[in-house]
Amino acid sequence: MQASGGATRRQFLKQAGCLLGGALAGVPGMAAASTGGKHCLADVQYPFYGERQQGILTPQQSYVYFLVMDLAVEELNVMREVFQTWTSYAAQLTQGRNVRPYGENQFVPPIDTGEADDLSAYGLTLTFGISPSFLKKLGLQKRAPKEFQDLPLFARDQLRPEWTGGDICIQSCANDAQVAFHAVRQLVRVARANVTMKWSQAGFISADRASDTPRNLFGFKDGTANANTLKEPEKWLWVSEPDWLRGGTYLIVRKIAMHLETWDRTSYREQVRTFGRDRATGAPMGYGKDEFEPLDLSRKDARGQAVISEDSHSALANATGRQMLRRAYSWSDGIHPRTGQFDSGLLFLCYQKSPQQFIDIQSALGNVDRLNEYITHVGSGLFACFPGVREGEYLGQRLLGA
Amino acid sequence: MHTFNKLALAVGVSAMMAFSAPAMAAVDLSAETRAYREFVIGQIDELEKGTRQFAEALRAGNVAEAKRLYPRIRMYYERSEPIAESFGDLDPRIDAREADLEKDQIWMGFHKIEKILWTQNTTKGTEETAKKLLDDIKELRAKVPTVEVTGELMVQGAVDLLNEVSTTKITGEEEIFSRTDLYDFRANIEGAEKIFELLKPKLKEKDAKLVQTLEQRFAAVNALLDRYKVGEQDYKPYTDLSEADTRQLAEAVNKLGEPLAQMGVLLAP
Numbered sequence A: 001m002q003a004s005g006g007a008t009r010r011q012f013l014k015q016a017g018c019l020l021g022g023a024l025a026g027v028p029g030m031a032a033a034s035t036g037g038k039h040c041l042a043d044v045q046y047p048f049y050g051e052r053q054q055g056i057l058t059p060q061q062s063y064v065y066f067l068v069m070d071l072a073v074e075e076l077n078v079m080r081e082v083f084q085t086w087t088s089y090a091a092q093l094t095q096g097r098n099v100r101p102y103g104e105n106q107f108v109p110p111i112d113t114g115e116a117d118d119l120s121a122y123g124l125t126l127t128f129g130i131s132p133s134f135l136k137k138l139g140l141q142k143r144a145p146k147e148f149q150d151l152p153l154f155a156r157d158q159l160r161p162e163w164t165g166g167d168i169c170i171q172s173c174a175n176d177a178q179v180a181f182h183a184v185r186q187l188v189r190v191a192r193a194n195v196t197m198k199w200s201q202a203g204f205i206s207a208d209r210a211s212d213t214p215r216n217l218f219g220f221k222d223g224t225a226n227a228n229t230l231k232e233p234e235k236w237l238w239v240s241e242p243d244w245l246r247g248g249t250y251l252i253v254r255k256i257a258m259h260l261e262t263w264d265r266t267s268y269r270e271q272v273r274t275f276g277r278d279r280a281t282g283a284p285m286g287y288g289k290d291e292f293e294p295l296d297l298s299r300k301d302a303r304g305q306a307v308i309s310e311d312s313h314s315a316l317a318n319a320t321g322r323q324m325l326r327r328a329y330s331w332s333d334g335i336h337p338r339t340g341q342f343d344s345g346l347l348f349l350c351y352q353k354s355p356q357q358f359i360d361i362q363s364a365l366g367n368v369d370r371l372n373e374y375i376t377h378v379g380s381g382l383f384a385c386f387p388g389v390r391e392g393e394y395l396g397q398r399l400l401g402a
Numbered sequence B: 001m002h003t004f005n006k007l008a009l010a011v012g013v014s015a016m017m018a019f020s021a022p023a024m025a026a027v028d029l030s031a032e033t034r035a036y037r038e039f040v041i042g043q044i045d046e047l048e049k050g051t052r053q054f055a056e057a058l059r060a061g062n063v064a065e066a067k068r069l070y071p072r073i074r075m076y077y078e079r080s081e082p083i084a085e086s087f088g089d090l091d092p093r094i095d096a097r098e099a100d101l102e103k104d105q106i107w108m109g110f111h112k113i114e115k116i117l118w119t120q121n122t123t124k125g126t127e128e129t130a131k132k133l134l135d136d137i138k139e140l141r142a143k144v145p146t147v148e149v150t151g152e153l154m155v156q157g158a159v160d161l162l163n164e165v166s167t168t169k170i171t172g173e174e175e176i177f178s179r180t181d182l183y184d185f186r187a188n189i190e191g192a193e194k195i196f197e198l199l200k201p202k203l204k205e206k207d208a209k210l211v212q213t214l215e216q217r218f219a220a221v222n223a224l225l226d227r228y229k230v231g232e233q234d235y236k237p238y239t240d241l242s243e244a245d246t247r248q249l250a251e252a253v254n255k256l257g258e259p260l261a262q263m264g265v266l267l268a269p
């Protein structure tokens, strides 16, 4: 089963037929997940080669393993080799194969770590990005577009150095957590001498149907406005200059702690006011019936008050007139040692044509967003994601090529 | 310890492991394995000599001298662990940490003495343990020549030495009272490097790039360790290292470990 680079949700639905039916009704403990004994999402497969990197427009898979690395060796020819190897590895892994066939010599460690030996592709995508410091360390700063600079500090940021910055990122998404992790593990292992792991985050997000907008840990549908962004992808998403990044995009990652206990003490009405959307339907608050109805920020009630609270998250973001593609995942990492609360949040991943889109929106959220009371930004990164790779080429070739 | 259980097994069982049947090493490593055996015997000779001095210092009530000797003589043991630890009955008697003890197991060996020396600052109560330790080390010395050293044992031993560093030295759980972990750390690295040095000429013929990589990686780890050296033979307490320092060390060890395991290319049929 293959889907093209810009697979729509509808295509995806067709491939993952089990989502529409296929359930073995009545078998306890065997819900929708089985078709003919095999997991219905096992054979979903996206081509690695193409105009765009996968994992951006790809229908959002259920799991992410996101890794940020630093360069251990600041040499261009070494990093070129690393990206060549990663290209060939990623081309295998995303097709549900091990990085290379096992060798004969049993006195050396196996070439693949093996935990995905009996697992298919599960819609695995691997998306690679590099940061401004990557360019600087390799003496390529002249190639950096001028908007490609470290993000400014925003109001209320509590960024921790261990989760901020870094030189390279890999976003691994799949419909199986083990498949997503396995892929990153192989990529790190082969490059271990030349990169050092800085931080990583595993995440999850789910919906029954691929056509449903998944909900975040605050119980709200998250990603509704992406539909607007995707109406004008050239305007909001794909970079046109410089040459090495044409057809690529900027990824911004924010590790955001969400204070679940505080949120759970918040009334339904206040929750709705916080996001400016109805919790049950995801529709604009106050008047909307349908999730995808446009937000009408000018609408007033009988007393002349804005129907959608002006300091709600959606209103503030929408009023900037900017759009971005959001592809966030929830995380939940046990109990916070100091507070005894859930240590959870959102791995906020968004893609845009220029980092300025993020800067404008985050600045608007600033101190005023009602949501701020319940969240804290603790990690951050800005990466340029290369355009897609054609067969015979390697990732970043137009930047790293001799 | 711990990490070596599987090696102890490999020493005895490797010959019968089903999959190794066709894997008769094509390269003749008899000179290398002989040299390694001699190296380990030499180390255990020194260990025995050092332990005798150590026991005397303890008997004489010389706390300072005992503390000075303790980490240095342990290095002979740590360097030769691929073989020294392969005697499943002796290792727990010589090298058990308090945390390793099973219920009702009587604690003896180096770390018991370590605890008394550093927490009570006395030699009292160590004399018996020291005597027994010396006996056990003599027994070790007698047994070492019986080990059949193979190329596989050497390669796996080098990797296990690194694994030992990664799992118990980096975490600082080996010398919890004396904080002399860096001595053990260095000795483990030296033990692995010795094996590499012995295999190097043959390895070069098979994979010159691997040899070059390994030389660089050993140099990187050693350069980091040198930062914490005091005088010719001693090291700073492990507690002096910041979290960033230990992370840097851990990463250098990992970067060495991956290519080190590739020394197995020598053993391919």
Ligand code: HEM
Pocket (backbone or CB within 6 Å): A216, A218, A220, A221, A222, A223, A224, A225, A226, A254, A256, A257, A258, A275, A277, A295, A313, A314, A315, A317, A318, A322, A323, A324, A345, A346, A348, A358, A361, A362, A365, A375
């Ligand atoms: C934990 C933190 C966050 C949570 C829980 C969250 C959740 C949401 C939710 C529920 C919506 C409404 C549905 C939708 O359109 O997807 C939304 C909209 C949006 N959010 Fe967030 N968000 C968070 C952080 C951010 C950040 C850091 C940014 C960017 C700086 C951002 C940008 C946006 C944008 C652009 C929209 C769409 C606004 C529009 O309708 O035009 N969000 N968010």
